[in-house]
Every structure is written in structure tokens, then in C-alpha cells.
Amino acid sequence: MNKRVTIKDVAKKTGLSISTISLVINNKGNVSEETKQKVLQAIEELGYYPARSARSLASRKTGNIGFILTEEHFSRSEPFYTKIFLGTEFESRAYNYYVLLTTVPTQFSKSAIPRFLLENNVDGVIFAGKINQKYVKYVEELGLPYILVDYDLSGKKVSAVMIDNVGGGEMATDHLLKLGYRKVAFIGGDIEHPSIRGRFEGFKKALEKAGVECAVDMCVVEEPDTRVINGYRACEKLFTKLKPEAIFAANDAMAIGCLRFLKEKGIKVPDEVAVVGFDDIEACIHVEPRLTTVRVDKEELGVVAVKHLVEMIRKPNSGINRVYLPVKLVVRDSCGAKKKGFYVFDDSKIDESLI
Amino acid sequence: MNKRVTIKDVAKKTGLSISTISLVINNKGNVSEETKQKVLQAIEELGYYPARSARSLASRKTGNIGFILTEEHFSRSEPFYTKIFLGTEFESRAYNYYVLLTTVPTQFSKSAIPRFLLENNVDGVIFAGKINQKYVKYVEELGLPYILVDYDLSGKKVSAVMIDNVGGGEMATDHLLKLGYRKVAFIGGDIEHPSIRGRFEGFKKALEKAGVECAVDMCVVEEPDTRVINGYRACEKLFTKLKPEAIFAANDAMAIGCLRFLKEKGIKVPDEVAVVGFDDIEACIHVEPRLTTVRVDKEELGVVAVKHLVEMIRKPNSGINRVYLPVKLVVRDSCGAKKKGFYVFDDSKIDESLI
DNA sequence: TTTTATTCATAAAACGCTTTAAATAAATTT
DNA sequence: AAATTTATTTAAAGCGTTTTATGAATAAAA
Incomplete structure (x- = not known):
């Protein structure tokens, strides 16, 4: 040695x-x-x-970025936040940072404070997804720069990288309207979440723009969260009294829940009902019919977060950064555009590279 | 402040x-x-x-574990290695370590040496997947403990966490034989890879045990790697001259390639040909028919790697750890067991939690 | 030539801990 | 009571850098 x-x-x-x-x-x-x-x-x-440790000690710069998300978000197997994390991992290398990941319980507790904060082992922090405000406050009191990803704090101007949820919701709904559907429903859960609310807002905006009435009972938003099962249930509720021509679900999971319900009831998609989701998770290309959705570039969320955070670390007091990442409509089979001769997004290459 | x-x-x-x-x-x-x-x-x-940095400097212990994998493995979107990584992330918290991830090019180069090694910023290293031997040698010369995951170095006794590939291959093939198929084919790629070779070995072992001849032209193993497209091609080759009753593919990606080819040719699965894969990636439950496969617990690979590595860090010279992680047959629709009244693995719960 | 600037290099303190030999105090033996 | 053990505590030397105030040397200005 x-x-x-x-x-x-x-x-x-x-x-x-x-x-x-x-x-x-x-x-x-x-x-x-x-x-x-x-x-x-x-x-x-x-x-x-x-040597890193000597450098850190003397310069008070650790070369690390902390990444905090709730346990719930980490363990869900659909890798939404995981992808954001991998995006930060990837980008941070370009700036010579390492990313330290930790999960915290939904509820704040002193004993759950990330060790890297206690140890003074990060130069800045990324919060991913919905997070208890107290964690943010703690970081703020440490005087560390931080940025939120896919979440926002009401009543507080913080740096954040957000998805253009309103724009995406509008885009999806516009698409359905353009295809001629008029009885368009919205399905959502956890409606207090800024993202879900934004998508709903976009939905309503598009309807209004088109002069189509937005009936209250065409909007099912009482589900506690946005998993498949709740999409299933929401769809069930919807169909007890109404027969929409199209459904815009707040995310793909719920949209898949709809597909499941509709398949069970023998209702044909897209012939009898069109369905559009949001996120573009991998399952979209595997379900039958393949799901039309609004694509969110998860890795990019992480990449942009690191870019901004590093800037904030390098020049403190550089103010607040707020970015809205654009989304993109991905037209597949569940909306019926194909049959009607509309342009269809070609994701064959993505299919190939998948595995 | x-x-x-x-x-x-x-x-x-x-x-x-x-x-x-x-x-x-x-x-x-x-x-x-x-x-x-x-x-x-x-x-x-x-x-x-x-303070971490002061502690590290004085004690020469960083509290970090390095995680190295090739760029190729990181960027493939099927999250096999990603899951292993998340397993290590998760487990390392229990031992108060953080995991620093880095990718390296397939070829060794001095300039690609992970920064955390140059900076003396890790106490041990995990290598995931196929890796150039020189990287391992470099780490060894630093005197750092290390462990391989899902890979092995020929001619070198190193600590490693491996999948029971032979056992899994045998299990899958046994299953097909039990269902009555006799003309069973093997499809593989990158056959020099220890894992693929192991699966092939298990395949042959099972046939021999059952007294079934293993015909050379029933084994297509020339493909350069194990992606979907090569499964498609291998299947094509197979069917130009032969008509097997069942196919055991070296991994799910190739099995899905088979399904794709067979669907195109109008050959019914499992009625005309049974297909079994290996890995149990998420796509398995989304393809039509759902793929019977051998489940590998990827997170667990990471968990076990951390456990052993931490032990090696704590007591140096504790010898070499070699672990084979058991696998599990997951029977779905592509093998025909269902129709024949065999036990079928119930993964509905997994389906639910998926999203 | 003397004074003033300018450029470059260094000494020394600091960063916040760990570690070990040595000092001290207390307890036990002789 | 002196000598010996044993149990606690501490001083001091690192660990390998960064960061300033200071100094020396040189160049420019007066």
C-alpha cells in the first residue's frame, strides 16, 4: 500500500x-x-x-449535493422520482459534484433529519416531489441553497423546477376536442397537489377556450391518490351516471386504471371512449391499446435542477430560480387519432432502446 | 447563520x-x-x-461507498442496474454510508478513473455488471475492499454477489419439460458473459437430466448482445429451419423479441410455441401474452453487496465473500402452464403496486 | 537615486476532528 | 506508609488542505 x-x-x-x-x-x-x-x-x-476530506474541511465546500424525497416516493415502483434522481446523478458529474440521496418520512421529525445535513456534508439540496414544509425550513435555516423539483410551496417564493402542468393539461384536452369529442371527462386524485391541480386547470382552460361546458359531474377528483386502483374507481363512478366520449386522466396510472375498468365492462377504447393520460411512463407502450399521453422528461427535471442549484451554490444571493419544463403530447392508440387520420407520434425507436 | x-x-x-x-x-x-x-x-x-469532513480527515474513513458501472449499463433504459443501485442506496443507510455513483467507459482509460478514487473519497467499491478488469485492478492496488455484483472475473477469486444463473436456467427448462415439451430451444447473446453462460449451462443440465437430446441447431447463441432486436433475429434464425415447441431465452428482452417475431409470423404463443424468459423485468406483465420468466431480485443484489462490503470494510482481511442469490420461477401465460392446469404465480398484487 | 507600485511567493493560522502516549487520580497491595 | 495497579483524563501531534496577511523582489514613477 x-x-x-x-x-x-x-x-x-x-x-x-x-x-x-x-x-x-x-x-x-x-x-x-x-x-x-x-x-x-x-x-x-x-x-x-x-484529498476531498482535507479540502472540504479547509474550504467548507463538500462537493456534494443532497437529494431528499419522501419514503413513499422512493419505494413506489413506478420510477418517476428515481428517474429524476438519475438525471441529477448524471448531470452532477459534469459539475464535479456527487449526489447523496436520502428519504424522509412524510411527517417531519427531528430524528429524521437527513444525516448529510447534520454532518455538514452537502453544499446544496434538491427536494423531489411533495415534501413537508418543515424539512425545507430546516435547510433554509442552515443557510444552504435549495431547489424544489415537481413541487411548489404555496405562499412562498422558492426556487423550483416544475412541469408545465397547465400547458400539458390544455394540450391533452385540446387534442381531444380537436378529434371531435365534446363530452370530455377529467379524472384525478390528490387534487390538492399542485401538479394535479395544474393539469385540471389546463383541462378547464381548454374547454372554456373551445366554448365547451365543463360539467361538474364530468370531473371526478375525490380519490385520495393517483394510483391505478383509484383510476379504476373514479372511472367506475363516472360511468354509473354518465357516458363520456373521452377521458383525460391526471396521470398515466389513473388512465391505466380507466383502461382496466373499461376492458372489464367491455367498453371499447378508443372506439367508444377515448383516454389520455399524463407523464408517459413505460407501461404506456405495453398496455392495450397503447396510451396517448403527455410526456414529461423526468431525467431532464433532475438535470435542470442540478444546473440551477450549482449556480446558486457558486453565486449566493443570485435570487430565485423558477423554471417550467415544457411537455409534449405523445399520440398513440387510446385517443383514436390514428383511425381519424391524425398524426401519430412515432416511438418505435424508443421501443427498441427500451430493453 | x-x-x-x-x-x-x-x-x-x-x-x-x-x-x-x-x-x-x-x-x-x-x-x-x-x-x-x-x-x-x-x-x-x-x-x-x-462534521464529516473533519472526521474523515482525521480517521481516514470517508463514510462513502463507491458504485461503479459502465456507461452502457447506466443508460440502457431497462432499469436492471439502476435497481441494483437503488438497493445499495437503501441498504447503505442502515450502515450510515452514502453511495457515490459513477459510470466508466467500457474501455479502460486513465482519465476515466472515478474521481472518488482519486480523491480518496470512498471506503470500498461495488462494481455492477460486466466491467473491464483494469478498473478492478486499480481499486485493488489502492488497497480498497471491493465486491462485484452480477459479474465474475475468470481466473480470479474475488468477492461477488451473483445470481444463481445455472439454477435459474435449470428451473426454467425443467418447467418446460414438465409441461411436456421436448423440442426445446435456447436463445442467447453475448454468450461469453458469465451470466448468460450460466443460464445456458442450466438449460443443458436440465435437458441431460431428463434424457432429452440438446441439438446444436436448437441453440442460437451468436447474437452480440441480449436486446429485444437480437431476440427477434435469433428467433428468426431458429424458425428458418426448425420448429421448436418451446423457447428458453437468456433474458426477458430477448424473449420479448421472440414474442414479437412470432406475433408477426402469426405463430400463436403459447399454443404453438411456449416462451420463457429470465430476469422478470416490468415489461413482462404488459406484453401479450404475459411472459413466464425467472425472477431476479435486483434490489436484493444491491442490498447483499452492501452488507458484505461493509463487513469487509469493518474487518479487513476477512477473506473473500461469494454469494449466489436464489431466483424464482414466475409462471404467467407465455409457457402454457395455465391452460394445462398447472400452478400459476399470482402477481396481481405486484401489478397493483406497480404504479 | 529614492519612493511608490506591482508582482509573486510564503509563513502561519485555521478547519474540526482522531489517536496515542503520558499524566493524574484513585484504588489496591505490600 | 510506600509501592504498585488500575481507571480516567488530557496534551499534543497529526490528518491534508485553504486562506490571508506579510514579505521580498522587481519595475515604474518621481
Whole structure:
């Protein structure tokens, strides 16, 4: 086990002080070009690389970013937040950061405070998804820069990377209206969630724009959350009294729940009812019929979050960043556009690369 | 921005030296019960938590685990390795470690050496999947403990967590034989890969056990890798000359490729040909017919890897750990067992939780 | 030539802990 | 009471960097 090469060795080899070596490494202060080259060469020859822990201790910069999400979001097997996380992992490498992930319970508790915060082991924090406000407050009090992803705090101006939910909801509904459907229903759950609410808002906006009435009983929004089973139930409620021509579900999971209910009842999709979802999860291309949806680029959410957070770390007090990521309509089979001769998004390549 | 509480503050408050505080924190040395309690209380009251960087520097323990996989494995969208990674993330929290992830190119290059190795920022390393031997060698020379997941190094006894590929291949083939199929084919790609080879081996073992001949042209193993498209091609090759009753594909992706080919040709599954895959990826329950396969618990691979690695970190020279994780046959629709009245694995709950 | 700027390099303190040899105090033996 | 053990506690030396105030050397200005 060969001894670690330290800054001292570089100093000794070049005959300079360790201060000078440090200045060269960090590209700071006034160092003549000549000595700079000498140092760089010595570093190269010795294979020197500064130790992270020593650097962190002295500079009070850890080189880490914390990623916090609720246990619930982490364990759900549909990898929505997982993908956001992987996006941050990927992007952070470009900025020479590592991402430390941790989950927290939905309820705040002192003992659940992420260890990397207690240990002073991150330079900034990303919160993904719905999160208890107290966690955010704690981070704020530490004086750490932070950014929210796919969530927003009401009554508080914070940095955030959000999905254009309103635009997406509008887009999906516009599409259904364009296909000639007039009796269009909305299905949602956890309606207090900013994202779901935004999608609902977009839905209503599109109807209004088109001069189509938005009947109250065409909007089923009482479900507690947005899983498949609740899509199933909401659809069931809807069909007890009404017969919509089209359904816009707040997310793909609920849309798949609809498909399931409709298949059981022998109601043909899209012939009798059109269905559109939101998110574009992988299951969309596997269900029958393949689900038309609004694509959210999950990795990109993570990428953008890291970009902004790093900027906030580098120049503090740079103000608040709020970004809305655009979404994209992906037309497949469940909306009936294909039969009507409309343009259909080609995702065959995505299909291929899938596995 | 309130000043950070340090060990000095605790020392001052208790009237003890910082050495004593440190000993209490680390539960080392001889400290009387009385002072220990006094210290613990002061720590509690001050809300003290040792700084990671200072600790790392002094103790030469970083509290981090490195996770290395090839770029290729990271970017493939089927989240096989991603799940392993999430398993390590999850488990490492139990041991108070953080996982630093990095990807490396397939070919070794000096400039691609993970930064956390250069910076001395990990206490041990997990390699996931096929990896260039030179990376492993580099880590070994650093004197760091390491463990391989889902890969093995020929001619080298290293710690590893492996899938019971042979057992799984045997299980799948046994199942097909039990259902009465005799003309059973094997489809594989990247046959040099230890996992694929193991599955093939299990296949042959089962046939031999049953006294069924393993014809050479019933084994298509020339494909360069195991993606859907190559499953499609291999199946095509197979059917130009032969008509097997059943196919065991080296993984689900290739099995899905088979399904695709067979659907195109109008060959009914499982009525005319039975298909069994390996891995149990999510697409299995979405394809038509749902794919019978051998389930690999990916998260568990990560969990077990962390467990062993932490043990190796804690007591060096504890020897080499080699673990084979058991697999499980998941019977769905593509093998024809259902129709023949065999037991069918119930994954409805998994279906539900999926989204 | 002397004074003032400017450029470059360094000494030394700090960052917040761990670790070990040594000091001290208390308890036990002789 | 002195000597020896044993149990606690601490001083001090790191760990490997960053970061300033200071100093030396050189160049420019007076």
C-alpha cells in the first residue's frame, strides 16, 4: 500500500511552498506562468490529486449535493422520482459534484433529519416531489441553497423546477376536442397537489377556450391518490351516471386504471371512449391499446435542477430560480387519432432502446 | 447563520477535554459512565453533530461507498442496474454510508478513473455488471475492499454477489419439460458473459437430466448482445429451419423479441410455441401474452453487496465473500402452464403496486 | 537615486476532528 | 506508609488542505 501523495510532496519536488501549490490547484492568486507550469508538471508526474476530506474541511465546500424525497416516493415502483434522481446523478458529474440521496418520512421529525445535513456534508439540496414544509425550513435555516423539483410551496417564493402542468393539461384536452369529442371527462386524485391541480386547470382552460361546458359531474377528483386502483374507481363512478366520449386522466396510472375498468365492462377504447393520460411512463407502450399521453422528461427535471442549484451554490444571493419544463403530447392508440387520420407520434425507436 | 457547534463547544460546556468528547462519540477508550452521560447530555443540549469532513480527515474513513458501472449499463433504459443501485442506496443507510455513483467507459482509460478514487473519497467499491478488469485492478492496488455484483472475473477469486444463473436456467427448462415439451430451444447473446453462460449451462443440465437430446441447431447463441432486436433475429434464425415447441431465452428482452417475431409470423404463443424468459423485468406483465420468466431480485443484489462490503470494510482481511442469490420461477401465460392446469404465480398484487 | 507600485511567493493560522502516549487520580497491595 | 495497579483524563501531534496577511523582489514613477 503505497503512501498517499500529498500537497507536501508536490511542494518538496518543486521547491515551492504548499501555499503556492494550493493556489495553482485552485487557480487563484498571483502565480507566475512559469511556476504554474512547474507545479502542474510535478502534479502530473507524481500523480497527485487533492484529498476531498482535507479540502472540504479547509474550504467548507463538500462537493456534494443532497437529494431528499419522501419514503413513499422512493419505494413506489413506478420510477418517476428515481428517474429524476438519475438525471441529477448524471448531470452532477459534469459539475464535479456527487449526489447523496436520502428519504424522509412524510411527517417531519427531528430524528429524521437527513444525516448529510447534520454532518455538514452537502453544499446544496434538491427536494423531489411533495415534501413537508418543515424539512425545507430546516435547510433554509442552515443557510444552504435549495431547489424544489415537481413541487411548489404555496405562499412562498422558492426556487423550483416544475412541469408545465397547465400547458400539458390544455394540450391533452385540446387534442381531444380537436378529434371531435365534446363530452370530455377529467379524472384525478390528490387534487390538492399542485401538479394535479395544474393539469385540471389546463383541462378547464381548454374547454372554456373551445366554448365547451365543463360539467361538474364530468370531473371526478375525490380519490385520495393517483394510483391505478383509484383510476379504476373514479372511472367506475363516472360511468354509473354518465357516458363520456373521452377521458383525460391526471396521470398515466389513473388512465391505466380507466383502461382496466373499461376492458372489464367491455367498453371499447378508443372506439367508444377515448383516454389520455399524463407523464408517459413505460407501461404506456405495453398496455392495450397503447396510451396517448403527455410526456414529461423526468431525467431532464433532475438535470435542470442540478444546473440551477450549482449556480446558486457558486453565486449566493443570485435570487430565485423558477423554471417550467415544457411537455409534449405523445399520440398513440387510446385517443383514436390514428383511425381519424391524425398524426401519430412515432416511438418505435424508443421501443427498441427500451430493453 | 448561527455558527456551527463543534467538539470544542461540547468540551467547554462539560469542562472536559476534546479528547474525552471524541472518545465518547466513538465509544472508545475508558471513559467513566458518569462523564459519558455528562457528555451525551451536553451533546444533546447543544445539538452537536461531528462534521464529516473533519472526521474523515482525521480517521481516514470517508463514510462513502463507491458504485461503479459502465456507461452502457447506466443508460440502457431497462432499469436492471439502476435497481441494483437503488438497493445499495437503501441498504447503505442502515450502515450510515452514502453511495457515490459513477459510470466508466467500457474501455479502460486513465482519465476515466472515478474521481472518488482519486480523491480518496470512498471506503470500498461495488462494481455492477460486466466491467473491464483494469478498473478492478486499480481499486485493488489502492488497497480498497471491493465486491462485484452480477459479474465474475475468470481466473480470479474475488468477492461477488451473483445470481444463481445455472439454477435459474435449470428451473426454467425443467418447467418446460414438465409441461411436456421436448423440442426445446435456447436463445442467447453475448454468450461469453458469465451470466448468460450460466443460464445456458442450466438449460443443458436440465435437458441431460431428463434424457432429452440438446441439438446444436436448437441453440442460437451468436447474437452480440441480449436486446429485444437480437431476440427477434435469433428467433428468426431458429424458425428458418426448425420448429421448436418451446423457447428458453437468456433474458426477458430477448424473449420479448421472440414474442414479437412470432406475433408477426402469426405463430400463436403459447399454443404453438411456449416462451420463457429470465430476469422478470416490468415489461413482462404488459406484453401479450404475459411472459413466464425467472425472477431476479435486483434490489436484493444491491442490498447483499452492501452488507458484505461493509463487513469487509469493518474487518479487513476477512477473506473473500461469494454469494449466489436464489431466483424464482414466475409462471404467467407465455409457457402454457395455465391452460394445462398447472400452478400459476399470482402477481396481481405486484401489478397493483406497480404504479 | 529614492519612493511608490506591482508582482509573486510564503509563513502561519485555521478547519474540526482522531489517536496515542503520558499524566493524574484513585484504588489496591505490600 | 510506600509501592504498585488500575481507571480516567488530557496534551499534543497529526490528518491534508485553504486562506490571508506579510514579505521580498522587481519595475515604474518621481
